[in-house]
Amino acid sequence: xxxxxxLNLRIRAATEKDQLLGIFFDSxxxxxxxxxxxAAAMAVRAEILGSRSVVSFFRYPVADLLKLADLGxxxxxxxxxxxxxxIAEFGRAAVNYFFDSQAGKMMSFLSGDEPxxxxxxxxxxxxxxxxxxxxxxxxxxxxSGRLLCQGELLGPAWMQGVVEQALLKAAKVTARVRVEVxxxxxxxxxxxxxx
Numbered sequence: 001x002x003x004x005x006x007l008n009l010r011i012r013a014a015t016e017k018d019q020l021l022g023i024f025f026d027s028x029x030x031x032x033x034x035x036x037x038x039a040a041a042m043a044v045r046a047e048i049l050g051s052r053s054v055v056s057f058f059r060y061p062v063a064d065l066l067k068l069a070d071l072g073x074x075x076x077x078x079x080x081x082x083x084x085x086x087i088a089e090f091g092r093a094a095v096n097y098f099f100d101s102q103a104g105k106m107m108s109f110l111s112g113d114e115p116x117x118x119x120x121x122x123x124x125x126x127x128x129x130x131x132x133x134x135x136x137x138x139x140x141x142x143x144s145g146r147l148l149c150q151g152e153l154l155g156p157a158w159m160q161g162v163v164e165q166a167l168l169k170a171a172k173v174t175a176r177v178r179v180e181v182x183x184x185x186x187x188x189x190x191x192x193x194x195x
Contacts, residue, residue, distance in 0.1 A: 003083060003084070003186075004070065004073075004083055006155065006181075006184065006185050006186040007066055007069075007070055007087070007155060007186070008070070009184060009185035009186075010066060010153045010154075010155055010185050010186065010187060011063045011066045011067060011070075013153070013185060013187065014061065014062050014063040014066070014132075014153050016061060017131060017132075018061065018062045018063070018131060018132040018153055019059035019060055019061055019062060019130070019131045019132075020059065020060065020062050020065065020129055020130040020131070020132075021056065021057055021058070021059060021060075021129045021130075022054040022055050022056045022057065022058050022059070022060055023056045023057070023094070023097060023098065023101065023129070024065050024094055024129075025049075025054040025060060025064075025065060025068070026054065026056055026097060027090075027093045027094040027096070027097030027098070028065060028068055028069060028072075028090050028093065028094070029041060029045060030093060030097065031072070031089055031090050031093035032044055032045070032068070032072045034093075035072055035073075035076045035086075035089075036072060036075055036076060036077075040075060041072070044068060044071050044072050044075060045068065047071060048064055048067045048068045048071060049064060049068070059131065062130070062132060062153045062154070063153075065154075066153070066154075066155075069087060069090045069158075072086075073086040073087065083157075084157040084160075085157075087155070087157040087158055087161070088157045088158065088160050088161030088164075089161060090158055090161065091154070091157070091158040091159060091160065091161025091162040091165065092161040092162070092164065092165040093161075094158075094161075094162060095161070095162050095165035095166045095169060096165065096169065099166075099169050099170060108169075108170045113170070113171050113172055114171065115143075115145075115167055115171040115173055115175075115195055116139050116145060118166060118167065118170050118171050119137045119145050119147065119163075119166075119167075119193070120137045120139075122135065122137060122147065122166070123135040123136055123137055123147075132151055132152075132153050133149060133150065133151040133152040133153060133154075133187075134149070134150045134151055135147060135148065135149050135150075135152065136148045140192075143194055143195050144192075144193065144194040144195075145193055146190050146191060146192050146193065147159070147163065147190070147191040147193070148190050149187075149188065149189050149190070149191065150187070150188045151187050151188070152187055152188070152189070153187060155186040155187070156179040156181050156186050156189045156191075157179075157186075159179070159189070159191055160177050160179050160191065163175060163177050163191055163193055164177050167193070167195060171195075173195040174195065175193050175194065175195045176193070176194045176195070177191060177192070177193050178191075178192045178193075179191050179192070180192065
């Protein structure tokens, strides 16, 4: 589905215009602290971001976020978790962080516990927090759908974590997610989801 090689291809493909909100860095820092402990997480942050501070609702290069996640996974001693699973944890952490914010609480309130409504609102939510990628949701059946992603620099493993966690946290359903990757860098893929 994803790999370190594909993630590095996405880092190289990202331009300075490919940005996302600082909340992704905030959630990733929390995830790094769970993975590595506070001191090691701060060392990873300093290695990637130097002394730059991050403000939740300012935009920053997605390449820096991908480098942060990659270095964190490389330094992780979890052993049992594979690379893709570890990257998916960053997606889950982003969802938890977002849904704990005021904007996330509003989105959760508006979509209620209806999975299709939540998934259908995800392309516009991503458009609001990123400057890259195109996402479209298609309802496939009463309890299934698919999210089509093109130019999605966060990649398939990250997005799998997002979809699984969003449906669990906001719609209270456990989803079965399968990702069909369309290119070597993992920027174009389809997330097939059932619940």
